[in-house]
Amino acid sequence: MKLLRLKPGHGEIVLAEGDVEVPEQEAELIEAFRRELDGGMWAAVPTVTQGGRREAEMVKSFGEVPRDAERVIFFPRAAGGR
């Protein structure tokens, strides 16, 4: 699983990468996940439905991330624009 973050002037950066089945790596993923959420980011998991439709799922804790998810994408929280 990769944790990615959208970043101005750069595109996405890899925050952490690891196997959720390996406890040490999972712990690193969880720590990075919490750090981003505490920093005010939103987290989404791109998914493909059974019908083949692509969409995203917002997650608010690492426990909500599907174990087989390949990526979690963090991006700044939405704010009303002008």
Added chain:
Amino acid sequence: MLLALSTAAIVLLALLWELSRPKLRDTLAQWHRQRKAAGRGAAQLNYDPGRERRAEQRARELLRSCVNDEEWGMYRDLGFMRVWGRLGERPGADAHAMAGAPYAYLVYPHKPIVAYLPQTGVLLNEYCVAFPDHTRPYGSARLPDSDDVLAKWMALTADEHQLIADANMHLPGRQIDPEQIRRDLARLSRWERERLERAQRGAGSVPAS
């Protein structure tokens, strides 16, 4: 005698000061100019003209890997993406899931999201929303164009209600000219027709043996 010497010294100092003042002023001004130039030089050294382009290239690749082929092709060819509203499914996709008239959004980079009725072309609202990164890496809070589209796409497909609640809603035409949107809808319609024709030609063609 002492008084005369002191007076002479004071007069000498005053003369020297008057003589050296313009030179001192020029030296000080030059020092300020050099400092400013050094600052500009450092900023120019940090500025990378290709960075934004590389960021956008990365963002496009990520967007492409997340959305479906139709959405990606639409964005690549037209510069915007249509995202179907969740409360009204795409016509014909799943009749049981339809609840009310189908509606959709046009997602532009760094512009409001436009809600409209695809069957009639009626424009509903503009939803002004941004994803500012307050950490301002490289001095900007603004995501690359394709990352902005991806953020809108993720937020719309994952939690449409939340995104719409966070956005500032306006009548159509506040930021994007309705005529421009109508032209974009006409381009979209033409693009879909051509895509369908290509698919039909591809399905009907017989490979040469």
